[in-house]
Amino acid sequence: MSNSHAVVVGGSKGLGLLVTDSFLARGMDVTVLSRTPANQHVGNPRISHVYVDLAETTSIQMALDVLRATLTAGALNYLVLCQRYRGDDDPWTGEIQVGLTASRQLIEGLTDAFSDAGDRAIGIVSSVYARFVGSSQPVGYHVVKAGLNAMVRYYAFSLGSRGVRVNAVMPLTYMKDTSRAYYQSQAQLMDLYDRLVPLRRMGEAGDSANALDFLCSEKASFISGQCLYVDGGVSAVWPEETAKRFQHP
Numbered sequence: 001m002s003n004s005h006a007v008v009v010g011g012s013k014g015l016g017l018l019v020t021d022s023f024l025a026r027g028m029d030v031t032v033l034s035r036t037p038a039n040q041h042v043g044n045p046r047i048s049h050v051y052v053d054l055a056e057t058t059s060i061q062m063a064l065d066v067l068r069a070t071l072t073a074g075a076l077n078y079l080v081l082c083q084r085y086r087g088d089d090d091p092w093t094g095e096i097q098v099g100l101t102a103s104r105q106l107i108e109g110l111t112d113a114f115s116d117a118g119d120r121a122i123g124i125v126s127s128v129y130a131r132f133v134g135s136s137q138p139v140g141y142h143v144v145k146a147g148l149n150a151m152v153r154y155y156a157f158s159l160g161s162r163g164v165r166v167n168a169v170m171p172l173t174y175m176k177d178t179s180r181a182y183y184q185s186q187a188q189l190m191d192l193y194d195r196l197v198p199l200r201r202m203g204e205a206g207d208s209a210n211a212l213d214f215l216c217s218e219k220a221s222f223i224s225g226q227c228l229y230v231d232g233g234v235s236a237v238w239p240e241e242t243a244k245r246f247q248h249p
Contacts, residue, residue, distance in 0.1 A: 004028045004118070005071065006078040006216070009106060012038035012049070014176045015125060016082035018209035020047070023078070023216075031071070033063055033106075054083055054102040055094060064109040076113040078216040080123040081106065085141075095140030100147045107155060114164055119218045122155065124148050124168040125208065128231055131170070145170075149227045156225030165224035167215045172231035174203035195245050198233035 006023040010016040011032035020038065023030045030047045032038060037049035048070070052063035085091070085098040107122060114120050129137055130145035149168060156166040173193075175183050183189060183202065193202040208230045214220055215228070229235045234242075 004077045005031070005075045006080065007031045007033060007067065007076060007110065008080045008082065009033045009052075009054075009102075010082035010084070011080070012036055014082075014178070015171075015174075015205045015208055016080075018205055019080050019082060019123075019212050022209055022213040026213075026217075028077070031067065033067075054098045055085075055087060055089075057097075057101070057105065060102055060105050061109075064106070067110065068113060071113050074113070074115045076110060076120075077115055077118060078121055078123065079107070079110055080125075080212055080216060082125045084125075085144075091138045092140040095138070095144045099141075099144035100151070103148065103151060107151075111159065111162070111164075114162065116163075119165075119216075119221060120163055121165040121167065121216045121220070121224075122159075123212045123216045124152055124166070125212075126152075126168040126170045126227055128170050128172050128229065128235060130227065131235070152227055153225050160224060165215075165220070167220070167223060167225070168227045169208050169211045169215070170227055170229050170231070171208045172197070172203050172229075172234055174205050174207065176205045196234060196242060197231070198237060201232065203230065203232060 006028050008016055008020045008030060011020040012034040017038055020030050020032055024046060032047065032049050033052045035051065035053055041047045050063050050066050053059040081103050083098055085094040087094045126148045127145040129142050130149045133142060152166050152168045159166060190202065194200050211228055211230050215223065
C-alpha cells in the first residue's frame with residue numbers, strides 16, 4: 001500500500017475515471033465514491049469502492065461512516081469532487097442537493113481525515129457556467145457552479161490553517177470517450193468549436209483531468225482558492241472578437 005490516499009467522488013466514469021487513473025498512475029491508493037464501481041479497476045488492490053447516492057443525505061452519511069472507519073487516521077491527501085446531478089426529479093432541487101449540499105457534507109465530513117503532513121488538497125469540478133450563461137443548462141446548474149466557486153474560496157480560507165488547499169477547474173464543453181463518436185460525426189458542430197475556441201479545437205476530458213492532477217499535487221503547493229478556466233482561451237476573448245471570427249473565418 002502507498003503512503004498517499006485520494007478520494008474521488010464520481011470517480012468511476014468520464015472525467016472522474018480519468019482523475020482516478022491519474023492518482024493510480026502516481027502510485028496512490030484511491031477510494032471511489034459512486035453508485036457503481038469502475039469495471040476497469042476490478043481486482044486492483046490499490047482501489048476501493050464505497051457506494052453513495054448523493055441525492056440522499058443519509059446515503060452520504062453512511063458513505064462517510066465507511067470512509068472514516070476504513071481510512072487510516074490522517075491518511076487522506078486529496079479529495080476530488082466530480083459529481084453531476086443526473087436524476088429525473090426536479091432539476092433545481094436535484095442540482096442543489098447533488099452539487100452543493102453533498103459537496104459541503106463531504107468536505108466537512110472528511111476534514112479530520114486529512115493528513116497532518118505532506119501535500120493536501122481538494123479539487124472541485126465547476127464549469128464556465130459559473131461565470132457565463134448557456135441555454136443548454138438549467139438555472140439550477142448555473143447556480144450550483146457559481147456556488148461551488150464560492151465554496152472554493154470559503155474552504156480555501158477556512159481549511160488553509162490545516163494546510164489543505166482548495167481549487168476548482170471550470171471546463172468548457174468537452175469530449176468524453178462516450179461522446180467522441182457523436183461530436184466527430186457533427187461537422188458543423190466541430191466547425192463551431194474551431195471558430196469559437198482560440199486554440200481551434202474542442203476540449204477533451206483529459207484536459208480537465210490534467211489540470212486537476214496538477215492542482216492536487218505538490219507542484220501546486222502554493223495555489224489555493226482559485227477557479228481555473230479550462231476552455232482553450234474562450235473566456236479571454238471579448239464577444240465582439242468572437243463575432244468577427246464567425247463573420248470572417
